Amino acid sequence: MSWKILAEQSIVDGKQTLTEDDIRSMVGAPSLAEEAEAEKRASRNECVCGVINCSDEYAHTTSGY
Numbered sequence: 001m002s003w004k005i006l007a008e009q010s011i012v013d014g015k016q017t018l019t020e021d022d023i024r025s026m027v028g029a030p031s032l033a034e035e036a037e038a039e040k041r042a043s044r045n046e047c048v049c050g051v052i053n054c055s056d057e058y059a060h061t062t063s064g065y
């Protein structure tokens with residue numbers, strides 16, 4: 001899903017009324033910053049709970065912690 005394209009569709013009279021982050025928060029998607037943060041965690045193999053190589057990562061990722 002490209003939120004950027006949706007944001008560009010909000011352009012009225014040459015002015016963009018919604019930013020990509022606006023769209024993301026409207027649909028409940030993670031913000032750009034949150035997504036970058038999640039990607040950084042994933043590249044370190046870090047669980048959402050902050051533990052690297054967490055043994056309960058599947059449960060933490062799917063149901064929170």
Ligand SMILES: [Zn+2]
Nearest residue numbers: 047049054060
């Ligand atoms: Zn965990």
